[in-house]
Amino acid sequence: xxxxxxxxxxxxxxxxxxxxxxxxxxxxxxxxxxxxxxxxxxxxxxxxxxxxxxxxxxxxxxxxxxxxxxxxxxxxxxxxxxxxxxxxxxxxxxxxxxxxxxxxxxxxxxxxxxxxxxxxxxxxxxxxxxxxxxxxxxxxxxxxxxxxxxxxxxxxxxxxxxxxxxxxxxxxxxxxxxxxxxxxxxxxxxxxxxxxxxxxxxxxxxxxxxxxxxxxxxxxxxxxxxxxxxxxxxxxxxxxxxxxxxxxxxxxxxxxxxxxxxxxxxxxxxxxxxxxxxxxxxxxxxxxxxxxxxxxxxxxxxxxxxxxxxxxxxxxxxxxxxxxxx
Amino acid sequence: xxxxxxxxxxxxxxxxxxxxxxxxxxxxxxxxxxxxxxxxxxxxxxxxxxxxxxxxxxxxxxxxxxxxxxxxxxxxxxxxxxxxxxxxxxxxxxxxxxxxxxxxxxxxxxxxxxxxxxxxxxxxxxxxxxxxxxxxxxxxxxxxxxxxxxxxxxxxxxxxxxxxxxxxxxxxxxxxxxxxxxxxxxxxxxxxxxxxxxxxxxxxxxxxxxxxxxxxxxxxxxxxxxxxxxxxxxxxxxxxxxxxxxxxxxx
Numbered sequence: 001x002x003x004x005x006x007x008x009x010x011x012x013x014x015x016x017x018x019x020x021x022x023x024x025x026x027x028x029x030x031x032x033x034x035x036x037x038x039x040x041x042x043x044x045x046x047x048x049x050x051x052x053x054x055x056x057x058x059x060x061x062x063x064x065x066x067x068x069x070x071x072x073x074x075x076x077x078x079x080x081x082x083x084x085x086x087x088x089x090x091x092x093x094x095x096x097x098x099x100x101x102x103x104x105x106x107x108x109x110x111x112x113x114x115x116x117x118x119x120x121x122x123x124x125x126x127x128x129x130x131x132x133x134x135x136x137x138x139x140x141x142x143x144x145x146x147x148x149x150x151x152x153x154x155x156x157x158x159x160x161x162x163x164x165x166x167x168x169x170x171x172x173x174x175x176x177x178x179x180x181x182x183x184x185x186x187x188x189x190x191x192x193x194x195x196x197x198x199x200x201x202x203x204x205x206x207x208x209x210x211x212x213x214x215x216x217x218x219x220x221x222x223x224x225x226x227x228x229x230x231x232x233x234x235x236x237x238x239x240x241x242x243x244x245x246x247x248x249x250x251x252x253x254x255x256x257x258x259x260x261x262x263x264x265x266x267x268x269x270x271x272x273x274x275x276x277x278x279x280x281x282x283x284x285x286x287x288x289x290x291x292x293x294x295x296x297x298x299x300x301x302x303x304x305x306x307x308x309x310x311x312x313x314x315x316x317x318x319x320x321x322x323x324x325x326x
Numbered sequence: 327x328x329x330x331x332x333x334x335x336x337x338x339x340x341x342x343x344x345x346x347x348x349x350x351x352x353x354x355x356x357x358x359x360x361x362x363x364x365x366x367x368x369x370x371x372x373x374x375x376x377x378x379x380x381x382x383x384x385x386x387x388x389x390x391x392x393x394x395x396x397x398x399x400x401x402x403x404x405x406x407x408x409x410x411x412x413x414x415x416x417x418x419x420x421x422x423x424x425x426x427x428x429x430x431x432x433x434x435x436x437x438x439x440x441x442x443x444x445x446x447x448x449x450x451x452x453x454x455x456x457x458x459x460x461x462x463x464x465x466x467x468x469x470x471x472x473x474x475x476x477x478x479x480x481x482x483x484x485x486x487x488x489x490x491x492x493x494x495x496x497x498x499x500x501x502x503x504x505x506x507x508x509x510x511x512x513x514x515x516x517x518x519x520x521x522x523x524x525x526x527x528x529x530x531x532x533x534x535x536x537x538x539x540x541x542x543x544x545x546x547x548x549x550x551x552x553x554x555x556x557x558x559x560x561x562x563x564x565x566x567x568x569x570x571x572x573x574x575x576x577x
Contacts, residue, residue, distance in 0.1 A: 193444045195445050216401045
């Protein structure tokens with residue numbers, strides 16, 4: 001394969017835009033004008049996709065398992081909500097503030113995941129999220145405790161197109177979330193195709209060798225965990241700003257588990273797993289819970305078991321379903 | 327006598343009651359073709375792990391170019407030109423050969439942490455990769471995932487990755503172990519083609535290779551230096567023959 005192409009060509013191949021990438025992004029953008037009545041659901045999808053993109057960077061690229069990624073989501077949500085309540089209601093400044101705080105938290109937590117095995121990391125990440133959950137619960141003078149931070153009033157979005165008030169149908173919210181998702185996606189896409197991005201995959205595949213070709217494993221893990229935390233914080237901030245509240249739910253274990261499920265559904269390590277997973281997950285959720293509200297978890301569980309046993313490739317290629325094994 | 331590039335002084339490593347490295351003082355000269363031999367369990371790989379920083383010694387010092395590197399992290403030693411290959415290939419399974427090499431070349435040129443430009447965007451990096459891929463007969467499979475490469479190709483990539491780091495001291499841990507005859511030649515040629523000022527420490531079982539390649543031989547037994555000298559002297563040493571080469575070896 002690839003006769004007659006030089007190394008430069010092969011090295012550039014991964015960074016080239018594929019038609020399906022552009023198609024997926026175009027479809028997401030087109031959802032805004034085409035599906036105005038579903039803006040709230042689409043907004044949830046965009047936020048979940050952003051959150052899953054953050055986990056993909058850590059799990060899919062750097063190979064760090066986490067059961068507590070909600071720590072950064074919840075932290076971003078509270079940071080944005082508190083900023084709006086105590087400092088000023090401007091959403092963009094609030095977003096920047098939440099991203100910065102989540103990045104700081106990520107930088108601090110990255111020290112905990114440098115050492116140890118996957119099992120240790122699962123427990124440590126789970127533990128950090130639980131600690132933050134209880135802190136948010138206990139510090140009720142600041143966070144509202146179990147009731148959450150209610151009635152967060154957001155100011156208008158100051159954009160080049162003028163200042164836009166958040167509407168009840170969620171159309172401004174959706175546009176806001178989509179723009180943030182696209183911006184982060186472009187940034188991360190750039191990142192993963194750089195020497196830095198490839199070095200993450202290198203240390204995921206073989207830390208010993210990564211160090212022996214002169215790559216600092218710890219510095220890489222520190223950097224990627226900080227960036228991923230910042231992105232998860234952005235997702236949390238969007239959720240608080242467009243939903244008008246931050247609650248303990250943001251730190252909850254089920255949120256960490258859910259984002260992991262989303263990534264498993266969509267696939268790890270190719271950037272778009274989070275987006276595709278978020279679309280499939282939210283649509284399934286919406287469809288199944290409209291049909292049978294109590295048993296949604298049953299059907300989700302069944303779907304996951306089938307997905308894992310049959311394999312994603314076979315599900316997405318129906319013509320292989322009835323072919324006998326060689 | 328040439329300058330000493332790599333030196334260990336009274337190096338010890340203990341794991342509980344076992345001492346796989348026992349008072350090893352080794353000197354590798356600039357441009358050396360030095361072989362480290364010894365029976366299984368002599369502590370050869372432990373010594374390599376100590377030299378490259380994967381393990382910390384229990385006592386003793388390691389110096390590279392006269393500077394103490396005993397406490398230096400493995401990646402910093404690699405950046406200073408102390409590079410190794412692995413007896414069991416340690417590669418990046420999900421990357422292809424071109425990407426693996428480009429990463430090593432980028433790291434060596436100090437642009438391994440660049441995050442804005444694509445990998446291989448630098449023409450010099452791409453050219454160096456191209457040269458290595460051609461030299462190691464990997465050009466026709468360079469776009470294939472490393473995990474899917476044939477065993478011989480993986481061994482070639484193993485050596486190519488080390489050379490991509492522009493070593494000044496190269497530790498070759500059984501470079502041709504299990505390599506089919508046809509591809510052995512390529513590895514040996516590449517090692518022979520190294521610039522004369524690169525020092526090579528070869529850890530090897532294959533005696534033909536050792537005596538063809540090395541100008542100096544150190545014999546390690548039970549973690550300690552048992553004998554050292556030029557290949558003829560080592561081959562003729564009756565103690566070495568008894569402990570290592572075996573009675574039937576023709577020399």
